[in-house]
Structure formats: structure tokens, C-alpha cells
Amino acid sequence: MKRKIFLATTIFSGIFFITRCNTSPNSDNEVREINPVRDTLSADKGMGRFKEVPLTHPLNDTDVIEGQAIYKAKCFSCHKLTTEKLIGPGLHGVTDRRTPEWIMNFMTNTSVMIDSDAIAQQLMVTCNARMPNQNLTDDDARDMLEFLRKNDGKN
Numbered sequence: 583m584k585r586k587i588f589l590a591t592t593i594f595s596g597i598f599f600i601t602r603c604n605t606s607p608n609s610d611n612e613v614r615e616i617n618p619v620r621d622t623l624s625a626d627k628g629m630g631r632f633k634e635v636p637l638t639h640p641l642n643d644t645d646v647i648e649g650q651a652i653y654k655a656k657c658f659s660c661h662k663l664t665t666e667k668l669i670g671p672g673l674h675g676v677t678d679r680r681t682p683e684w685i686m687n688f689m690t691n692t693s694v695m696i697d698s699d700a701i702a703q704q705l706m707v708t709c710n711a712r713m714p715n716q717n718l719t720d721d722d723a724r725d726m727l728e729f730l731r732k733n734d735g736k737n
């Protein structure tokens with residue numbers, strides 16, 4: 583009797599283990615899952631005060647310089663300017679994958695966005711970290727956006 587129970591337990595845990603391995607994402611699946619969120623332009627404008635953000639061409643150089651100073655003071659510890667992840671995603675390409683409104687809403691309304699925006703939520707899962715509010719003013723956020731556009735080679 584004991585043997586039978588032992589056998590049954592072994593078989594069941596074996597099956598459990600196999601199904602678990604199959605459903606847990608391997609690195610290939612993970613890349614396919616993450617790419618739509620990370621690499622394609624989403625029309626999502628996020629939630630917050632910014633409904634329409636007009637972009638200037640050429641870039642506003644003063645904003646770029648101020649944005650860079652904010653980056654060094656407040657963002658540098660968690661974000662690289664390449665595509666490489668640190669605590670948060672690498673910021674290179676962010677202006678290609680997100681709308682200006684989403685970026686500015688995310689920077690100024692961070693906790694609400696992480697609680698309710700699908701992309702922000704997915705990023706939190708991917709990074710396994712939650713971005714703290716950075717207390718940026720609307721002007722700071724606009725400077726940051728300009729700096730991020732510059733970082734993405736926009737002009």
C-alpha cells in the first residue's frame with residue numbers, strides 16, 4: 583500500500599513537473615511576448631494631463647540640455663541611454679515605441695500609470711521593479727522628452 587502511494591505521488595509530481603516546464607516561458611517565448619510592448623509604436627497615450635504634445639522641428643536645444651541635467655540627477659541610476667536594461671528599460675528607442683503623450687504622462691503620473699496602463703504594467707513585470715515617482719514638473723517632463731528625442735537621433 584505504502585509503495586503504491588509512493589508510486590502514485592512520484593508519477594503525479596512527474597506529470598506536474600513536465601507540464602510546468604512546458605508552460606513556463608523559455609527565452610524564445612519571452613522575446614516574442616515582450617517585443618510588442620517594447621519595440622513597436624503603441625498608439626496608447628497613457629493616463630494623465632497630456633492629451634496632445636506638439637513636437638518641434640528642429641529640437642529645442644535648451645530643453646535638451648535641461649533634460650540631460652534631469653536625466654543625470656534623477657534617472658541615470660536606473661536607466662541607460664542605450665537599449666540595455668539596468669533596473670528599468672534602456673531608454674534608447676523609447677520615442678519610437680511610445681507616443682510623446684504616453685512618455686510625459688508616465689513621467690508625471692507614474693504610480694497611476696503603473697496601476698492601470700497595460701504597457702506600464704507589463705514593463706513592471708518584465709523589469710521586476712516598479713519605477714518610483716520622480717516628482718517632475720510638466721516643464722521637466724517636456725525637457726526630458728526633448729532629451730530622449732535627441733538620444734533617439736531625432737532632429
Ligand code: HEC
Pocket residue numbers: 620652653656657658659660661669670671676680685688689696702703705706707709711712713714716718726
Ligand atoms: C529606481 C529606479 C528608477 C528611476 C530612478 C527611474 N526609473 Fe524609469 N523606470 C523604472 C522601471 C523599473 C521601469 C519599468 C516600468 C514600471 O516600473 O512599470 C521604468 C520605466 C520608464 C519608462 C518607460 C520605458 C519604456 O520602455 O517604455 C520611462 C520613459 C522612464 N522610466 C523614464 C524615467 C525618467 C525620465 C526618470 C528620471 C526622471 C526615471 N525613469 C527614473 C525605474 C526607474
